[in-house]
Amino acid sequence: MTRLVDRALGPVSLALVVLTVVLGLWVTPPDQTQGDIVRLLYLHPALAWVGIYLATGLAALASALYLWPRTRAANWDLLAASAVEVGVVFLSLTLVTGSLWGRPAWGVWWTWDARLTSTALLDVLFIGYLALRRVPADPHVRARRCAVLALLAAIDAPIVHFSVQWWNGLHQGSTIIDRGFHFKVHGSMLFTMLLSMVALTCVFAWMVLRRYQIARRESAVEDAELDSALLERRAEGVS
C-alpha cells in the first residue's frame, strides 16, 4: 500500500496539475471585472493553502512529536525539515503570485498589508530555520533547536489567517466561503479552484515525501561515515 502511494503520488499529482491548467486557462470564464487576471485564482490561493497551513502545520506537528519524549524519533525531525524546505518554495511562490496579482488589482507590486507582511515574515522565519539547520552540530542538538524554532515560527500562521479580520487591509478575506458559510465562488470556477487545492496538496505531499526519503538516506550516510571514522580511530589505537 505504501509503495503504491509512493509510486502513484507523482503521476496523480501531475495529472491533477495538468487538469487544473486546462480548466483554469481554457474552460473557466474570465472575470467581469478583472478579466483574465482572475485565473490566478487557480494558483495563488492553493499555493497559500499549502505554504501557510499545510507546510507550517506539518512542520509544527512533526516538531512537537520530536520534542515530546514519548514520541521522540529522528524521523520526525527529518519530516519537519522536509516540510519547511518545501514550504519555503510554496510560501515564496505565494508572495510572487500575490505580487503579480496585486499590480493590476491594486496598482502596486507590494503593499504593507497585514496579510502580505505576516506571510513574508513566515517565509523569512522558515528561511531562518533552514539557516539554523545548516549550522554544524550534533544531529540531536540540531534537531531539538530546529524543533523549537519550527514551533515558534508556527505562531505566525494564525496571525496570517486572522490578519484580514484583525486589520482592515487591502487583501480580501476568505476566498471560497464567507463568514456565514456561503460560497463566494460558483460553478466551474469553484470546481477548478478546489481542484487546484487538491492538486497542489498532492504536489506538496509528493515533494515532502521525496525530500524526506533523501533526508533519511543523507542521515544514513552520515551515520555510516561516523561509524567508519570511529573504526579507523580504533584501528589506529590497536596498531
Next chain:
Amino acid sequence: MLRDAVLVAGKDLRIELRSRVLLWQVVPFGVLALILFALALGPAPSALRHGAPGLFWMAMLLASVLAASRSAGIEAEEGTRASVRLLGLDAGGVFLGKAAALFLELCILGAVLEVGLLVLFHVDGARLGAATPLAVLAVAGLAAVGTLYGALVAGTGVSSTLLPLLVLPALAPVLIAGERGTAAVLAGGGPGRWALVLAVMLVVYGALGVVLYGPLEETS
C-alpha cells in the same frame, strides 16, 4: 520556579554590573542608531517628530539583539550550563530569570533612548511619559522573545550572525505594535488595541519560553 528565577536574574545582573557590557556597548549602540536615524531624516523638527516612534523602536530592536546575544552568551560559557544542571534549577525558572534580567537592562536602555527622543527628536515630554507604560510592556515582550531566541542560537558558533536573522522577524510584531501605540499616545490619544497585541505577545512567548527553554538547555 520563582525562587530559581530570582537567583538567575540576580546572577545575570551581577555579571552585568561587573562587566558593564550594557553601559559601554549596548546603550552607546542604541544612542548611535538613534543619531544615525536622525541624520537620515534631516533636521526638520516636524519630520523628526513624525518619525520618532518608529525610529525609537528600531533602535530598541537593534540594541536588544545585542543585549539578548550577550545574555545568551553568559549561559554558553564553558561550565555554566553544567553548573546550572548541578544546582538542579528549573528550566522555566532559568528562562524567567534571564528574561527578567534582560527586561531590566532593556528598561535602562529604553530610558536613555527616551531622553534621546526628547533632545534629538523634539518630542513632547509629557506625552512621552504617558507612552512609557506601553513601552515597558513592549520591552517585556522584547526580553521574552530575545531570551528564547538567544538560547536557540547559543553555542552554535555563529550566533552573532544567526540571531538577528531569527529574532528580528519574530520581533516585528513588537516593532509594529510599539510604533503604532507610541505614535497614538504621542498624538494625544490612547494606545488602543496595540497594548493588547503586546500583552498577548508577552503571554504567548512567556509561556512558550517556560515550556521550551528546557529542551534548549539540553542541547549544549
